Amino acid sequence: xxxxxxxxxxxxxxxxxxxxxxxxxxxxxxxxxxxxxxxxxxxxxxxxxxxxxxxxxxxxxxxxxxxxxxxxxxxxxxxxxxxxxxxxxxxxxxxxxxxxxxxxxxxxxxxxxxxxxxxxxxxxxxxxxxxxxxxxxxxxxxxxxxxxxxxxxxxxxxxxxxxxxxxxxxxxxxxxxxxxxxxxxxxxxxxxxxxxxxxxxxxxxxxxxxxxxxxxxxxxxxxxxxxxxxxxxxxxxxxxxxxxxxxxxxxxxxxxxxxxxxxxxxxxxxxxxxxxxxxxxxxxxxxxxx
Amino acid sequence: xxxxxxxxxxxxxxxxxxxxxxxxxxxxxxxxxxxxxxxxxxxxxxxxxxxxxxxxxxxxxxxxxxxxxxxxxxxxxxxxxxxxxxxxxxxxxxxxxxxxxxxxxxxxxxxxxxxxxxxxxxxxxxxxxxxxxxxxxxxxxxxxxxxxxxxxxxxxxxxxxxxxxxxxxxxxxxxxxxxxxxxxxxxxxxxxxxxxxxxxxxxxxxxxxxxxxxxxxxxxxxxxxxxxxxxxxxxxxxxxxxxxxx
Numbered sequence: 001x002x003x004x005x006x007x008x009x010x011x012x013x014x015x016x017x018x019x020x021x022x023x024x025x026x027x028x029x030x031x032x033x034x035x036x037x038x039x040x041x042x043x044x045x046x047x048x049x050x051x052x053x054x055x056x057x058x059x060x061x062x063x064x065x066x067x068x069x070x071x072x073x074x075x076x077x078x079x080x081x082x083x084x085x086x087x088x089x090x091x092x093x094x095x096x097x098x099x100x101x102x103x104x105x106x107x108x109x110x111x112x113x114x115x116x117x118x119x120x121x122x123x124x125x126x127x128x129x130x131x132x133x134x135x136x137x138x139x140x141x142x143x144x145x146x147x148x149x150x151x152x153x154x155x156x157x158x159x160x161x162x163x164x165x166x167x168x169x170x171x172x173x174x175x176x177x178x179x180x181x182x183x184x185x186x187x188x189x190x191x192x193x194x195x196x197x198x199x200x201x202x203x204x205x206x207x208x209x210x211x212x213x214x215x216x217x218x219x220x221x222x223x224x225x226x227x228x229x230x231x232x233x234x235x236x237x238x239x240x241x242x243x244x245x246x247x248x249x250x251x252x253x254x255x256x257x258x259x260x261x262x263x264x265x266x267x268x269x270x271x272x273x274x275x276x277x278x279x280x281x282x283x284x285x286x287x288x289x290x
Numbered sequence: 291x292x293x294x295x296x297x298x299x300x301x302x303x304x305x306x307x308x309x310x311x312x313x314x315x316x317x318x319x320x321x322x323x324x325x326x327x328x329x330x331x332x333x334x335x336x337x338x339x340x341x342x343x344x345x346x347x348x349x350x351x352x353x354x355x356x357x358x359x360x361x362x363x364x365x366x367x368x369x370x371x372x373x374x375x376x377x378x379x380x381x382x383x384x385x386x387x388x389x390x391x392x393x394x395x396x397x398x399x400x401x402x403x404x405x406x407x408x409x410x411x412x413x414x415x416x417x418x419x420x421x422x423x424x425x426x427x428x429x430x431x432x433x434x435x436x437x438x439x440x441x442x443x444x445x446x447x448x449x450x451x452x453x454x455x456x457x458x459x460x461x462x463x464x465x466x467x468x469x470x471x472x473x474x475x476x477x478x479x480x481x482x483x484x485x486x487x488x489x490x491x492x493x494x495x496x497x498x499x500x501x502x503x504x505x506x507x508x509x510x511x512x513x514x515x516x517x518x519x520x521x522x523x524x525x526x527x528x529x530x531x532x533x534x535x536x
Binding site: 013014017018021024025028093094095096097098099100284287288 | 306307362365367368383386390395402411
């Protein structure tokens with residue numbers, strides 16, 4: 001594995017060129033390419049926000065920012081996995097003709113999507129400033145917790161790299177993997193706190209037998225844990241409206257859960273190493289797929 | 291230029307698993323009892339070849355003799371089932387011209403990207419871009435997407451890039467038959483120049499004329515083994531005679 005890493009380092013310039021190509025193709029054919037690609041999350045969040053505020057009557061403060069702060073990382077996870085699932089298979093004609101470290105293909109998909117995610121976070125802060133100005137400069141657009149953002153981005157990136165390497169390698173041999181993946185990602189959206197809050201989950205489980213156990217299980221999904229953590233780091237705390245004993249009450253957001261985030265970090269790095277190991281074991285057989 | 295052994299192919303075997311089930315899917319992986327119909331195909335059977343720096347070797351043989359597999363193994367696309375391949379120097383594989391082009395990117399962008407796949411640094415590619423464009427004779431089209439190119443133009447660009455990576459060893463798989471007459475001449479001129487500078491060439495061809503034109507040694511592969519290895523006329527004559535017997 002060290003030899004593979006060394007070889008990857010030797011080809012690092014190619015990796016950057018591929019990332020550049022990925023972004024160039026994505027933003028190509030339209031001058032507003034980057035803005036177009038932001039339209040999807042912004043429209044989705046606007047719809048979710050309208051539904052929850054007007055149709056379901058939820059009064060959580062700063063709600064649109066909360067959804068956006070969760071939806072952007074979720075979208076990164078989602079898009080990076082879907083792109084990298086096809087990355088090796090889609091370039092098989094090149095892979096069959098030229099040698100280069102094959103892991104460059106999924107890595108370029110992940111890094112390209114990651115850069116897009118970071119750019120989208122920039123737009124997110126512009127949005128927060130907008131909200132700040134719009135609400136008469138009441139809620140500050142960010143808190144001191146923002147310094148923790150890189151420490152969340154790095155393990156989250158590692159998680160995506162690990163999953164992508166696994167999926168891109170498997171998808172070469174079993175083409176049904178990408179169908180299973182899209183169903184899985186659809187379901188993941190519902191079992192991750194994007195539209196709702198981990199506080200909602202806690203209050204719903206509070207009265208139940210094994211409630212604490214189910215909550216821990218829920219947060220063993222690293223995506224759920226990271227999304228909650230992103231919210232706490234990115235959004236200035238506003239009170240969240242939850243239903244308690246049939247009555248809507250506003251509660252302050254729960255404190256940052258260091259234990260669960262720590263577990264998620266460990267899981268992410270282990271997955272990255274495991275994914276790379278599996279990928280390296282399979283990569284020489286890509287060209288020999290039946 | 292380098293001296294000594296350029297390519298050292300030692301006892302190389304390559305076995306492929308033939309699948310009759312068609313497409314890859316989880317279903318075929320799970321139906322383990324159907325794996326009985328998996329056949330093994332031995333393409334290379336303990337091949338040993340040594341090529342010195344500066345030699346120009348032509349590989350001849352019938353379809354399925356293992357020529358292309360051998361070129362792919364040398365280009366590090368496959369890993370040998372057993373045995374070892376030691377390469378001294380930089381390889382430029384010309385297995386299929388323009389295989390790595392992305393249709394939506396311009397010729398210029400594809401030069402950068404393809405040059406880097408072939409092992410150049412960004413700086414090196416940028417330095418050579420004007421020469422590559424001139425060699426491919428694509429000055430007027432270089433800023434348009436490659437999908438608008440004809441197949442001949444794509445092949446020209448592919449050859450031009452590979453010709454400028456400063457390789458020590460050129461691996462060619464019957465790609466010189468593309469392009470018009472004048473470009474073909476240009477390719478041969480390039481190959482002559484490459485040989486004059488002491489470069490090593492390993493190529494596959496079914497055309498006796500181009501073998502005579504370029505090679506100074508011919509290896510005849512049959513059933514994954516070296517059947518004959520020697521000077522151009524001796525081996526080519528034997529090979530052509532064997533072909534007529536059938």
